[in-house]
Amino acid sequence: MILFxxxxxxxxxxxxxxxxxxxxxxxxYGHLGGIxxxxxxxxxxxxxxxxFGLPLWFALVDLLVxxxxxxxxxxxxxxxxxxxxxxxxxxxxxxxxxxxxxTYAVFLISITA
Numbered sequence: 169m170i171l172f173x174x175x176x177x178x179x180x181x182x183x184x185x186x187x188x189x190x191x192x193x194x195x196x197y198g199h200l201g202g203i204x205x206x207x208x209x210x211x212x213x214x215x216x217x218x219x220f221g222l223p224l225w226f227a228l229v230d231l232l233v234x235x236x237x238x239x240x241x242x243x244x245x246x247x248x249x250x251x252x253x254x255x256x257x258x259x260x261x262x263x264x265x266x267x268x269x270x271t272y273a274v275f276l277i278s279i280t281a
Contacts, residue, residue, distance in 0.1 A: 169220075170216070170220050170222070170276060171272065171273075171276060173216045173219070173220070174213075174216060174269075174272040174275070175269070175272075177209070177212035177213065177215075177216060178209070178212075178268055178269070178272070180212065181205075181208045181209045181212050182209075182268075185208055186205055186208075189201045189204075190202065190204055190205035191205070194238045194239060194242050195239065195242030195243060195245070195246055197239060202235055202238060202239060203235065205234075205235075205238065206230075206231045206232075206234045206235035206238070207231060209230050209231065209234045210227040210228065210230050210231035210234075211227070213226055213227040213230040213231075214227035222275070222279060223279075226275050229271070229275075230271060233271050234268060234271070237264055237267045237268060237271075238264070241260055241261070241263075241264040244260055245257065245260065
């Protein structure tokens, strides 16, 4: 159930709740667009943590990790001028999503260790 909650949170925060201001500016380090996007993820994580009795510091970790994964992906997209018509764009998007889900897996591993 906890993993499903993180997956649902990720979908909601990464797609319906992400505005053009966020996704157009995530590649600019320190820009409010990327920070606000990562903050929405952190708030979602905090809600999950409170509901399931998980450590609230997971929310801060999610904010920092999510921000930097997105920023790094945007740097590579920009550096290699990747467009959605390129299969490398999709590989990179898949790697980005996998790293986000790996973050949630680390959270779950840490509470069972």
